[in-house]
Amino acid sequence: MFGVRWQERRLLIVVIGLAAAGAVSGVLVAFKVTVPWILGAAAVVVAVATVVSGLVQERYKRTVARQDEVTLKLQDGALVLPSGRLPRVSDVTDPLQLGVHPAISLPGSPDTEPPAYVPRDVDDEVREALAGGGFVLLVGDSTAGKSRTAYEAVRATLPDHVLVAPHDRAALPAAIESCVRVQRVVLWLSDLEHYLGPGGLTREQIARITGGSGHRVIVATLRSAEQARLTSPAADPDDAMRAAGRQIREALEQAYAIRLPRIFSRTELERAQAREWDARISSALEHADECGIAEYLASGPELQRLFADAWDVGVNPRGAALVAAAIDCRRAGYTSPLPRTLLAELHTAYLDSRGGHRLQPESMQEAWDWATQPRRATTALLSLVSGAADDGVDVFDYLVDVQQQADGPLAQVATSVIEVMLAHVGNPEDADQIGLTTYRQGRYPLAEQAYRMAYPLHQQTHGNDAPITLTSRNNLALVLDELGRLQESEAEHRAVLEMRRRVLGEEHPDTLTSRSNLAGVLRALGRLQESEAEHRAVLEMRRRVLGEEHPDTLTSRNNLALMLRALGRLQESEAEHRAELEVCRRVLGEEHPSTLISRSNLALVLGERGWLEEAEAEFRAVLEMRRRVLGEEHPSTLTSRNNLAGVLGERGWLEEAEAELRAVLEVCRRVLGEEHPSTLISRSNLAGVLDEQGWLEEAEAEHRAVLEMRRRVLGEEHPSTLISRNNLAGVLHKLGRLEEAEAEHRAVLEVCRRVLGEEHPSTLISRSNLAGVLGERGWLEEAEAELRAVLEVCRRVLGEEHPSTLTSRSNLAGVLGERGWLEEAEAEHRAVLEMRRRVLGEERPETLTGRNNLTTVLRHQELQKETEVRPTQSVEKE
Known part of the structure; x- marks a missing residue:
């Protein structure tokens, strides 16, 4: 009767992301954002504010431009010639200047010259891509010959183009500004991983370079292992790679990628044999059955x-x-x-x-x-x-x-x-990269340390208002969110948002990112109406500025749909998810990660609406595609398996659900580690299924193990730690250890009240769970008082028809029935049943439960009447 459960039912609900923390720098030139956003009451005040804002932004741009020029001049290597001008491609005659590995030295070989170039099978494709312009990326193992192949192709195809080769990520903004001022230019990025991440290459910067008149080309190389690392996100709770990972993925998606095998093909070996006059090539051919030619030369x-x-x-x-x-x-x-x-x-x-x-x-x-x-x-x-x-x-x-x-x-x-x-660490770029790596691995305390180092270093280097400084502070706010320190996270997000509004303007993509991040924290804090308002405002601006089909607009629609789901407005949520999914399918394709995320989110809403068969079909379809495209052990594949297990459990197929969860847990342990957040969520989900099957001792052991790790890794007051304590209390309740269960629930409630506030959904759930134990212990008056208090807050904060409100009314009706107030209990059950029929439908499990509760109360009323009317029978004696 008091079965209000606060269980984790998903390993990892991957969504498009509440926001991309790796915010873009510079205006959205590629999307021609020119509409000013003015907010004010009086026209005169608005005009003054607009002028002041424009002056601030213009001064900021001039400062950044001067910094870029200084940075550019400080670079060494092939970037600037002794004369001070940028070189042309034909000026660079030594490929070592552009990242080509030095070659072995052998007797008789000219050490001052690179080995003879062995033409590769992809040469024509590379050169055609360069001639067409855009972003060309060569991917392959280390020493596969990527840089040499790119070097030879650029020299053959674009010898008169200006060559811009930034020394590191810090010089990238200067390099980009140089590129957009030239009609014919090559931006050379050897080992692309060094130019990605916070302060690194973005989708918008790529569009600035490759768009417009002229012929501008980005040429980059990337090791296969780095590509796998950058595109294989660890599982981030409640969003997908919302830090710089999303920025990295979007940048890589803009590239025309050409894969270069490490091992030479038969035709390539034949070409190498024609160059045996070079002793180094001849020696490499002797080892061609063991390794690649370029691999041996390096x-x-x-x-x-x-x-x-x-x-x-x-x-x-x-x-x-x-x-x-x-x-x-x-x-x-x-x-x-x-x-x-x-x-x-x-x-x-x-x-x-x-x-x-x-x-x-x-x-x-x-x-x-x-x-x-x-x-x-x-x-x-x-x-x-x-x-x-x-x-x-x-x-x-x-x-x-x-x-x-x-x-x-x-x-x-x-x-x-x-x-x-x-x-x-001595520079902010390294601190940022360490922060990003540990963040994506779910090691949030380490990520916090890294970002707390990066932020002040960026302040010292670039100033308080620089985009990279604000991005670093934004990343710190995201880590605080993951650590459960929501008030601190909110304060940081608000500070970043205020600066971005002042420096960049209300409609700049970075500003909208900050508003979206703030909306996510407000949701976590239980301030659902505020969160919805922020999400709607961001969506409206992105629609107007970027268009209906832009990825950021789709992100906002997805965020709004998730928010509507949290508010219990499931029909609206489903409609938003279906509309967004239709655009994703048409624009991005059926197997694009965003399309699969959208299908998965839609399936979750279908499950909440009770359409379990349709939800299962969606989850299975997404799982099949992720297995084929990403592989069996990719975090997104594990997410799909876990989501499928959740719906199988809801359909009552607990053994199959358990098998899925055990398989997911085994992979998580092996791939992510024992203490990774996703591994702990998986263990918690498994414990929930064991609980449902009645294996309470095993469920208790799993919950205790997860709780101990979360206490150690995340702290006593982290939301995930509180979930574990609540789950443990639920099992203790079922085991009949009511005194222990009550103590756990009271402890969780005290922390929820202090950390999250009196009206937070988690606080209300905790009070309701405590009421359940009090009822079991026979303290019905205290249980009723708790449930009435919870119901009053639910009605005021969530609305009369929210699922949590209806659950609270149902629980209250149960206590009233236990106290013998059957007419009042009947009235409450009838009201709940009528609303569930209208909102959820006749066959939803909650509706069927409501009907069963009403039937039980009516039966008790009949028994009570029968007891009152039936006359006392006398016993005849002989």
Whole structure:
């Protein structure tokens, strides 16, 4: 009767994202946003405000332009010629300047010249793409020959184009401004991962460069392992990659990607044989059955073997530990030259994990000498970086590639390693990247540390109002949200929103992103009407400025539909989801991630409306596509399996639901780790199904295990921790341990009241659950008082027909029946039943429950009447 459950029913409801935290920089030139937004009462005041706002924004733009010019002039390498002008493609005769790996040195080979170029099968495709303009991306393993292929294609196709090759992500804004001022230009981005993420390349910047008159081309290379890492998001609760991950994905979607195999084809080998006059090519052909030509020329396999063998006793284990530490630093997001002091501090743990002193490690100086020694006069395991602070080094990316491919794109670097890295971070870009990596892995405390470092560093470097500074602060706000510190998150989002309004204007994409993020926090705080108003305002502006079919507009429609669902307005929510899904299918295609997210969200609403068969069909269709497109272990595939398990459970097929959840949990543990948020949600869902099947002791054990981890990882007051405590209390209730259940519910309620407020949905659920235990203990008067208080708030905050309001009325009717006030109980049950019939339909489970409750009360009334009317029978004696 008091079965108000507060269970997690989804592993991970992936939606298009409440907002993309990696906010875009610059105006939306690609979409020709020219409409000013003016808010005010008096025309004179509005005019003054508009002028002042325009002056602020113009001054801001001039400041940024000056910073860009300074940054551009400070770059070295191939970006600026000695004369001070940007080079043309034909001016760059050494491919090493553009990221091509140095080649091996052999007797008789000209070390001052690159090896002869072996034409690749994709050459024609690459050159046709360059001639057409746009964004051309070569993807392949490390040392597959991507940069050399791109270099040769650019020189052959676009020799007279201006070449802009920014040194790092910090120089990217300056490089973009240079590109848009030139009619014929190539923007060269070797190792694209270094130019993505916070402050990195965006969809809008790509459109600025490639759009308009002239012939502008972006040429980039990306390692396959990095592509997998960047496009394989870890599961983020309630949204999909709302940090810079969405920005990264959108940027990559703009590229014409061409894959370059590491192993040469038969025809490529024939071309190589025609160049055997180059001793290096001839030597590479002798090893062509083991590795690719370019791979051999860069000494990739040789250095990998050298690294692996160094761990043997008495070889170079300390040097190997330095290299292993460097590899993990790169995997965790540290992209700048690695300080020697950092690797020296980290390497001991790697050495100890392999045996420590038993390996007979060499001295530190010997270790550095070994690790930094170029092999065959070319590449070293750790290469010294000229001009880097603390004698910084770079690790050979081939070694990073091998490790990433072996461990998978979601593998985690140890927490202790990241904490040491953060202590050595000296620039905001590295802090941002570490923050993004740990955020996407669900390691929110580490992400908070990283973003708390990045934000002040951006302030010092770029100023308080710079887009990258505000983006970093926005990311910090998102992490605070995930950590359950909602009031802090709201304050940060409001501060960022105020600055973006002042600097960028009301309708700038970044400003709208901030409003959308704020709306998400308001929803989490239980302020549903405020959240809905914000979402509607953002949607209206995006429709007017960007158009009905723009991805950001679709995001807003999805957010609004989710908000309507939270408000209990399921018909409106379904209509919004169906409309958005229709546009996604038409514009993006049937298998696009956003289309699948939209179908999944629609299925959730169908399930809530009681149309379980249709919901199951949608979930199965989405799951089939994700398995085919993304693979069995992709987080989105796991999401679909979990959602399917949820609807199977609702249909009463508990054994099948359990099997799905156990399979999902096994993959989560192996791929994401034991303490990842998605793994813990999966365990909690499994515990819920065990509970439903009556295996209460096993359910209790699972809930306790999840609770212990959440307390340790997220803290005592995090919403997920409170969910676990509430779930545990529910099992204790079923086990008949009512005193323990009551204590848990009272503890959860106290925290909810203090942290979330008296009217938050979670607080109301907690009060209702407590009332259920009080009723079971026979304290019906106190239970009734709690339920009446909950009902009053639900009516005022959520409305008379919201599902939570109807649940509260039904629970109150149950207590009234227990107290013997059957007529009042009947009236309440009839009112609830009538509303559920009208809102949900006749066959919805809640409606059937309402009918059953009413029938029970009527039966009790009949029994009561029969007892009152029937005369006392006398007993005859003989």
